[in-house]
Amino acid sequence: xxxxxxxxxxxxxxxxxxxxxxxxxxxxxxxxxxxxxxxxxxxxxxxxxxxxxxxxxxxxxxxxxxxxxxxxxxxxxxxxxxxxxxxxxxxxxxxxxxxxxxxxxxxxxxxxxxxxxxxxxxxxxxxxxxxxxxxxxxxxxxxxxxxxxxxxxxxxxxxxxxxxxxxxxxxxxxxxxxxxxxxxxxxxxxxxxxxxxxxxxxxxxxxxxxxxxxxxxxxxxxxxxxxxxxxxxxxxxxxxxxxxxxxxxxxxxxxxxxxxxxxxxxxxxxxxxxxxxxxxxxxxxxxxxxxxxxxxxxxxxxxxxxxxxxxxxxxxxxxxxxxxxxxxxxxxxxxxxxxxxxxxxxxxxxxxxxxxxxxxxxxxxxxxxxxxxxxxxxxxxxxxxxxxxxxxxxxxxxxxxxxxxxxxxxxxxxxxxxxxxxxxxxxxxxxxxxxxxxxxxxxxxxxxxxxxxxxxxxxxxxxxxxxxxxxxxxxxxxxxxxxxxxxxxxxxxxxxxxxxxxxxxxxxxxxxxxxxxxxxxxxxxxxxxxxxxxxxxxxxxxxxxxxxxxxxxxxxxxxxxxxxxxxxxxxxxxxxxxxxxxxxxxxxxxxxx
Amino acid sequence: xxxxxxxxxxxxxxxxxxxxxxxxxxxxxxxxxxxxxxxxxxxxxxxxxxxxxxxxxxxxxxxxxxxxxxxxxxxxxxxxxxxxxxxxxxxxxxxxxxxxxxxxxxxxxxxxxxxxxxxxxxxxxxxxxxxxxxxxxxxxxxxxxxxxxxxxxxxxxxxxxxxxxxxxxxxxxxxxxxxxxxxxxxxxxxxxxxxxxxxxxxxxxxxxxxxxxxxxxxxxxxxxxxxxxxxxxxxxxxxxxxxxxxxxxxxxxxxxxxxxxxxxxxxxxxxxxxxxxxxxxxxxxxxxxxxxxxxxxxxxxxxxxxxxxxxxxxxxxxxxxxxxxxxxxxxxxxxxxxxxxxxxxxxxxxxxxxxxxxxxxxxxxxxxxxxxxxxxxxxxxxxxxxxxxxxxxxxxxxxx
Numbered sequence: 004x005x006x007x008x009x010x011x012x013x014x015x016x017x018x019x020x021x022x023x024x025x026x027x028x029x030x031x032x033x034x035x036x037x038x039x040x041x042x043x044x045x046x047x048x049x050x051x052x053x054x055x056x057x058x059x060x061x062x063x064x065x066x067x068x069x070x071x072x073x074x075x076x077x078x079x080x081x082x083x084x085x086x087x088x089x090x091x092x093x094x095x096x097x098x099x100x101x102x103x104x105x106x107x108x109x110x111x112x113x114x115x116x117x118x119x120x121x122x123x124x125x126x127x128x129x130x131x132x133x134x135x136x137x138x139x140x141x142x143x144x145x146x147x148x149x150x151x152x153x154x155x156x157x158x159x160x161x162x163x164x165x166x167x168x169x170x171x172x173x174x175x176x177x178x179x180x181x182x183x184x185x186x187x188x189x190x191x192x193x194x195x196x197x198x199x200x201x202x203x204x205x206x207x208x209x210x211x212x213x214x215x216x217x218x219x220x221x222x223x224x225x226x227x228x229x230x231x232x233x234x235x236x237x238x239x240x241x242x243x244x245x246x247x248x249x250x251x252x253x254x255x256x257x258x259x260x261x262x263x264x265x266x267x268x269x270x271x272x273x274x275x276x277x278x279x280x281x282x283x284x285x286x287x288x289x290x291x292x293x294x295x296x297x298x299x300x301x302x303x304x305x306x307x308x309x310x311x312x313x314x315x316x317x318x319x320x321x322x323x324x325x326x327x328x329x330x331x332x333x334x335x336x337x338x339x340x341x342x343x344x345x346x347x348x349x350x351x352x353x354x355x356x357x358x359x360x361x362x363x364x365x366x367x368x369x370x371x372x373x374x375x376x377x378x379x380x381x382x383x384x385x386x387x388x389x390x391x392x393x394x395x396x397x398x399x400x401x402x403x404x405x406x407x408x409x410x411x412x413x414x415x416x417x418x419x420x421x422x423x424x425x426x427x428x429x430x431x432x433x434x435x436x437x438x439x440x441x442x443x444x445x446x447x448x449x450x451x452x453x454x455x456x457x458x459x460x461x462x463x464x465x466x467x468x469x470x471x472x473x474x475x476x477x478x479x480x481x482x483x484x485x486x487x488x489x490x491x492x493x494x495x496x497x498x499x500x501x502x503x504x505x506x507x508x509x510x511x512x513x514x515x516x517x518x519x520x521x522x523x524x525x526x527x528x529x530x531x532x533x534x535x536x537x538x539x540x541x542x543x544x545x546x547x548x549x550x551x552x553x554x555x556x557x558x559x560x561x562x563x564x565x566x567x568x569x570x571x572x573x574x575x576x577x578x579x580x581x582x583x584x585x586x587x588x589x590x591x592x593x594x595x596x
Numbered sequence: 597x598x599x600x601x602x603x604x605x606x607x608x609x610x611x612x613x614x615x616x617x618x619x620x621x622x623x624x625x626x627x628x629x630x631x632x633x634x635x636x637x638x639x640x641x642x643x644x645x646x647x648x649x650x651x652x653x654x655x656x657x658x659x660x661x662x663x664x665x666x667x668x669x670x671x672x673x674x675x676x677x678x679x680x681x682x683x684x685x686x687x688x689x690x691x692x693x694x695x696x697x698x699x700x701x702x703x704x705x706x707x708x709x710x711x712x713x714x715x716x717x718x719x720x721x722x723x724x725x726x727x728x729x730x731x732x733x734x735x736x737x738x739x740x741x742x743x744x745x746x747x748x749x750x751x752x753x754x755x756x757x758x759x760x761x762x763x764x765x766x767x768x769x770x771x772x773x774x775x776x777x778x779x780x781x782x783x784x785x786x787x788x789x790x791x792x793x794x795x796x797x798x799x800x801x802x803x804x805x806x807x808x809x810x811x812x813x814x815x816x817x818x819x820x821x822x823x824x825x826x827x828x829x830x831x832x833x834x835x836x837x838x839x840x841x842x843x844x845x846x847x848x849x850x851x852x853x854x855x856x857x858x859x860x861x862x863x864x865x866x867x868x869x870x871x872x873x874x875x876x877x878x879x880x881x882x883x884x885x886x887x888x889x890x891x892x893x894x895x896x897x898x899x900x901x902x903x904x905x906x907x908x909x910x911x912x913x914x915x916x917x918x919x920x921x922x923x924x925x926x927x928x929x930x931x932x933x934x935x936x937x938x939x940x941x942x943x944x945x946x947x948x949x950x951x952x953x954x955x956x957x958x959x960x961x962x963x964x965x966x967x968x969x970x971x972x973x974x975x976x977x978x979x980x981x982x983x984x985x986x987x988x989x990x991x992x993x994x995x996x
Contacts, residue, residue: 004605028612032605040604158954159971195711198724202707232943232951234918235735235745255916258955295616516711570711573719 004033005107011315012100019292019318026311027295030081037074045070066109073102084313087398144207144343145214146336149222150274150287156222158258160288162298164267165246165253169309170394177406178267179246180420186264187217188230189240190415191575192563197228199516204344211519214282215337218269219261222286231260241577244419257300271323278332278353280339292322316394331356334373338462342519345509349521352461359532361456371456378404381429411460411467414562414581428584431560434459435530437589439556444542446475446484448556450502451535458529459502460560465518468564469586470501471538472557478549484542487557493565493580500538502528516570550595558587628869632853635861638868639849645879646846647757651991654838657760657879659772665834667992668811673835674698675807676828681797683787684741690780690832693733693740694755696839696988697726729988730940731756731839736948737919740786747785749919751948756988757936759837761883766946767924768886768931774833778825791825798823841936843986856983863980866973871965875932881984882934889923889930890914890963914959915949936984953978 007029010017017025045067053059076095085092149156164184168175178184187193193216201209206226213221217228231238231248240248252259268288277283296308312319327333335353342349356362361371379402380389388402407416409427417424433454440447448471452459460467475484487499495501506514506521514520530536542548562581563571572578630638648654655662676682678698680689691698706726710719725734731754737745738752750766764770770779781787781794798804808822811831816822847855856864867873876882890913912922923929923946930946943951950956957977961969969977 004609007609024613024616028609028616032608032612036601036605036608040601044601157971157975195707198707199711202705232734232736234948235737235739256950256952256955257958258952260952573711573717574723576718 004029004036005103007032008099008103013317022318023293023295026315030311030314033077034081037077041070041074060113062109062113066106066113069102069106069109072098073106076102080314081310084310084316084396086313086316086394086396088392088394088396144210145221146277146279146281146283147214147218147221148275148285150285151289153289155224156219156286156288158223158261159298161219161223161261161266162268162288163249163253163259163262165250165259165262167267168250170313172395173391174393174403174406175267176245177423178408179249180244180416180423181406181408182410182412182416183265183270183406183408184246184263185240185415185419187220187228188238188263189243191241191571191578192415192567194228194230195571195574196516200519201227203517204519208343208519211281211343217263218282218286219263219266223261225261228263237575239577241415241575242418268323270328273327273333273336274325276327276333276336278335278339280335280337280350280353281341281343282337284333284336292318294319329372329374331362331372338373342521344519345522347521349506349518350462352457355457355461355532359456361532373456374404376430376433376454376456377409378406380405381409381426381433384429384432386433411462411560412562413584418579431584432586435558435587437556437558437587439554439589439591441542441552441554441593446473446540446542446554447537448473448540449535449537450530450558452530452532456532458531460529463518465504465506465514465521466563466567467503468495468501468559468561469503470495470499470559472559473540473554475542475552475554477552483548483552484540486540487559489565489583493568495561495564500528502530502536504529516567551592553590553592556589556591557585560584560586628865630865632861635865636849636851639864639873642868642873643877643879644849644873644881646849647760647840647842647879647986647989649842649989654840654991657837659759660837664830665837666811668807669831669834670838670992672804672807672811673831673833675804676832677835681801682781682789682794682828684789684793688741688787690755690777693738693752693786694731695722695725695733696729696731696755728940729756729841730754730937731758732941734941734943736943738786740783741788744785746919748921749947750921751943751946753933754937754941755836756839756841757880757934758839758883759833760840760878760880761931761934762878763883763886763931766921766930768929769924772833773836774829777832777836778829781829794825794828795823798828838989838991840989841986842989844983845980846986848983857979859976859979860983861980863976863978864983866969866977867980870961870967870969870973872960872977875964876935880934881936882932885932886924886929887932887964888928890928891966913945913949914963915945916947918947918949921946935981937986939978939982939985953981957981 007025009015010025011022011029049063049067052063076098079091079095080099083089083092085096087093164175164178182190193212197209197212197216200212209227210221213225213228220228231240233239233248238248249259249262269286272286272288272291273284274287275285294308294311296304296311299305299308331353338350338352339348339354340350341347348354356373360369363370376386379386381387389405390399390401391403392399393403405426407423407426409423409430411427411431413424413427413431416427434452435455436451436453438449438451450471455461460469470487472487473484474482477483486496488496490496504527505525506518507523507525508514508517508520509522511523511525513525528536561583565580568578568580572580648656654660655665677690680686680692682689706723707719710716710723721733728734732752733739736751737749739745753766758764758776759773762771764773764776770776778791781789782791798808805823808827808831812822812827816824816827844855844860867876875885875887878884912928939953942953943949944953944956950959954974957974958969961967961974
């Protein structure tokens with residue numbers, strides 16, 4: 004028991020495949036031995052020598068006390084764990100570790116018969132284990148790679164995210180309503196686009212979409228994305244909070260349906276990221292440090308597996324975190340897209356950031372990576388790093404990296420959770436500043452990208468609407484100039500000047516929904532990081548106007564144009580239309596000069 | 597005494613380690629393997645036959661005859677199969693639940709067409725699923741006229757290859773596709789129409805009068821009587837008898853060794869050796885027997901907490917007992933489902949409670965065979981089931 008315990012000490016740093024067996028052996032054997040052998044023996048022994056022989060030994064009593072402490076601390080480590088949040092866990096650990104040396108010493112002292120060679124066969128037995136080498140394999144149409152000599156994964160390799168919930172409930176709930184989780188079947192826009200891509204370009208083309216959106220399906224050899232049914236209806240995951248279906252399915256079914264979207268293990272088991280976009284990452288799901296019973300299907304096994312992790316969580320933590328995960332180059336493996344048909348860059352968020360002033364590694368004060376804005380908690384419109392824990396009962400951290408993944412899509416996550424919507428809207432509102440002035444019968448409106456480390460808007464910028472809504476009135480309240488209003492059908496008026504890029508196909512016609520056919524850039528009015536764009540509007544007949552003039556300028560944002568939503572609503576009647584978000588507003592009045 | 601503690605501890609540790617290492621130490625058990633020809637021979641000898649490629653082969657199938665399958669009857673049946681006028685409100689046809697496409701052209705771009713069609717505000721499931729050619733709408737309970745769900749929450753079984761089955765429907769109380777065509781039209785929670793109404797409606801259509809006359813003139817005494825409910829079911833039956841599918845599995849049985857993967861071959865071996873073929877047999881790979889489900893009771897093992905593969909609202913079935921259906925005569929007797937195209941027809945079991953086919957295979961192994969199948973065995977069997985997918989054979993070319 005002493006040796007198996009000692010081998011788990013991080014000073015010794017043995018290989019994982021030995022460690023996990025030793026950990027399980029140590030815990031199970033200790034429980035069995037202490038309950039069935041040790042406690043009865045100690046009782047008997049003490050009874051014999053103290054009650055009958057009447058000759059208590061001082062070192063015996065001391066030995067017994069230490070043994071009791073070790074047993075209690077051991078049971079504490081097993082049942083509650085050493086999770087870092089409570090001091091009892093750490094006390095138990097130190098008592099259990101250092102107490103054991105003392106105990107061994109006392110044992111030899113008490114018995115005067117050190118028999119160390121009994122431990123030899125254990126060490127010998129341990130050397131029989133072996134391990135397998137690792138090589139790299141590849142899949143097509145996307146850059147996604149799988150670590151090891153494998154062409155695809157098995158469904159069972161994709162540890163269900165619902166499993167992570169039992170210890171990381173807060174992070175799980177943030178992720179559950181985020182756009183990273185709801186990237187596939189609960190995102191009706193995606194389902195229409197993948198369906199269209201498959202129909203127009205052939206079903207094989209779906210792999211391009213799926214390798215970032217649905218890596219679990221693509222790596223297990225599925226050729227298309229399916230959707231869940233709730234009895235006879237399409238599963239209403241649009242408004243579902245906390246990934247309820249996923250959690251219920253995991254509880255009810257022995258082999259739950261493969262989960263959609265970016266699961267916990269997708270991001271947390273990436274070993275390499277090439278920053279080239281189009282899923283240029285390498286996954287390693289197999290060579291994980293799995294504790295004994297971690298993947299057990301039975302209740303008892305699952306319970307034991309969790310206890311084993313909690314009693315020694317360091318290795319668990321190491322196997323799911325990586326310094327790489329903090330870098331922008333990691334996010335770049337999906338947040339850049341190149342059309343495989345035309346070779347043109349469809350999305351270049353990472354490239355935009357690379358050239359922006361936010362990419363300044365020499366100046367740590369100025370340098371900002373993706374997670375510094377997109378995984379940092381916001382409060383009252385400002386970044387307010389969240390103090391809290393990422394594991395239930397774990398250590399308090401100064402800046403928990405929140406998993407809301409706030410970006411620009413306030414809409415889909417907002418259908419599920421107001422908290423998510425608020426986080427995203429707050430982030431959006433930090434991005435731009437407005438200014439307005441009048442000069443030579445012209446209204447000049449300046450928009451400066453002050454907060455985004457990439458173009459504004461970025462991402463699928465042909466599907467994002469960012470525009471100026473302007474109302475200029477004279478002193479009678481008569482509208483002199485108006486721009487950027489919505490039409491009755493919900494589409495943006497023709498006079499509006501949205502900041503966006505418009506894709507054309509090889510003949511120079513707008514691509515519409517089929518954005519992967521982008522070959523010629525018809526227009527690009529996005530605002531790069533740190534830059535200011537001035538829009539000028541002519542004022543008609545300004546000589547006769549009744550001053551003072553008052554102007555209201557709003558910077559509006561909408562996640563999808565109405566015509567895109569119209570198409571998607573045809574397939575999903577429950578989908579509401581996304582609203583317009585006012586990012587910034589400025590009011591000013593002008594006197595006659 | 598301390599020596600005893602040491603000994604006990606050491607021996608417990610050593611035993612524990614040996615036990616945990618056992619899977620690594622023991623050599624893999626050598627299971628019986630067959631070469632491709634032996635496997636084919638074995639399958640064929642168990643009655644697992646390929647679907648015929650041509651019309652003459654089609655006629656050799658039991659119950660089929662040249663008189664039953666004339667080109668006129670098939671053409672009429674096809675017309676009737678897709679006609680929504682055969683239901684009470686004129687909303688649904690046979691093809692509404694047993695989804696197949698009338699014309700392969702409809703496959704091309706239903707989603708693009710649906711999105712561009714300004715006359716329709718909705719793009720329905722068919723837009724994506726017509727291309728599946730599964731012969732079912734894949735709901736967990738069938739939906740009939742007036743949106744009525746099946747009272748026992750039974751789902752639609754695929755119509756493809758159904759004529760090869762000896763028994764039809766979940767309870768297996770129907771014996772021919774003609775009989776079932778008549779029952780489905782009359783059933784209040786399906787097409788909900790009376791035979792008299794069918795005849796009256798068809799007699800109003802000169803197109804049908806001509807088609808019925810062409811198809812049944814030799815069988816009916818007077819030309820006025822050809823449009824009858826019985827002949828309607830006969831014509832639909834004739835068309836359904838041509839809805840047979842062929843796929844990789846049939847090509848393998850025909851003698852093409854490379855038609856299915858080695859994994860699928862191991863799956864087929866398990867399918868035969870473990871006993872699945874005992875019930876899922878014949879050309880249709882199922883539909884020939886009525887059997888009890890669940891057969892084996894594993895209740896005690898589950899109650900002890902060693903294995904909790906599912907939570908059922910009662911212990912009647914190893915899955916949720918939605919609808920409360922208990923099979924034929926409430927005796928847990930079910931017609932063995934046809935496994936051809938099974939991978940295209942989720943959700944599974946009579947009430948559609950399970951959606952993952954791997955789970956279905958595990959349940960069937962456990963409750964019908966009393967075997968806990970390994971993950972590899974399940975994978976291989978699923979790989980074999982995938983080879984049962986097929987396309988509807990076009991028998992029209994060599995008929996003419």
